[in-house]
Amino acid sequence: MNNKEKINEILERLKKEYPDARTALKFSTPFELLVSTILSAQATDTLVNKVTEKLFKKYKTIKDYAKVSIEELQKDVNSVNYYKTKAKNIQEAAKLIIKNFKGNVPNTMEELITLPGVARKTANIVLSEAYGINQGIAVDTHVKRLSKLLGLTKNENPVKIEQDLMAITPQKDWNKLSNLLILHGRNVCQAKKPAHDKCVLKDICPSSSI
Ligand code: SF4
Numbered sequence: 001m002n003n004k005e006k007i008n009e010i011l012e013r014l015k016k017e018y019p020d021a022r023t024a025l026k027f028s029t030p031f032e033l034l035v036s037t038i039l040s041a042q043a044t045d046t047l048v049n050k051v052t053e054k055l056f057k058k059y060k061t062i063k064d065y066a067k068v069s070i071e072e073l074q075k076d077v078n079s080v081n082y083y084k085t086k087a088k089n090i091q092e093a094a095k096l097i098i099k100n101f102k103g104n105v106p107n108t109m110e111e112l113i114t115l116p117g118v119a120r121k122t123a124n125i126v127l128s129e130a131y132g133i134n135q136g137i138a139v140d141t142h143v144k145r146l147s148k149l150l151g152l153t154k155n156e157n158p159v160k161i162e163q164d165l166m167a168i169t170p171q172k173d174w175n176k177l178s179n180l181l182i183l184h185g186r187n188v189c190q191a192k193k194p195a196h197d198k199c200v201l202k203d204i205c206p207s208s209s210i
Pocket of ligand 1: 199
């Protein structure tokens with residue numbers, strides 16, 4: 001089985017396992033998703049959702065994030081790690097979006113990565129989940145780990161892993177693949193103890209006996 005055939009098999013099997021795979025982050029606007037995604041670096045989606053539940057009630061518009069004092073915004077997100085930097089990035093992003101994009105979160109990779117705290121992973125999540133645009137594949141820690149275990153890449157660098165995955169995955173499935181690997185990484189193929197025996201990919205995974 002070559003890697004293109006393998007990825008199609010992985011997609012088919014994981015889609016059956018996780019039919020509703022999508023981001024667990026809660027949001028109702030593209031900017032709210034951007035805020036959640038910035039906060040979610042090295043933090044669980046559950047914690048981020050807990051924080052944003054209150055945050056999104058307090059800050060209704062992008063201008064609210066731009067004009068609040070940085071100390072107050074930092075206090076509002078201080079249960080998340082790196083909250084000082086994250087709050088700063090959120091506020092700077094809000095200001096730049098107002099200044100450069102007429103208050104609308106941009107919908108291209110090139111524009112999104114001009115925002116502070118936004119690299120390709122965050123941009124891919126915003127593009128796919130908020131705008132339905134598959135311009136790349138979000139590579140988080142689960143996607144990175146599972147891609148290597150499944151023999152889909154030999155690279156360590158997330159940008160190179162993304163390129164390897166894009167080369168073998170149908171574009172319509174780019175976002176789906178990321179969400180499926182994340183769910184499978186959380187539920188079955190956990191970093192500390194992958195549950196090979198419960199895994200639907202066992203017979204096509206070169207790491208099933210590790
Ligand atoms: S067989 Fe094991 S290592 Fe491979 S994807 Fe499944 S749980 Fe992970």
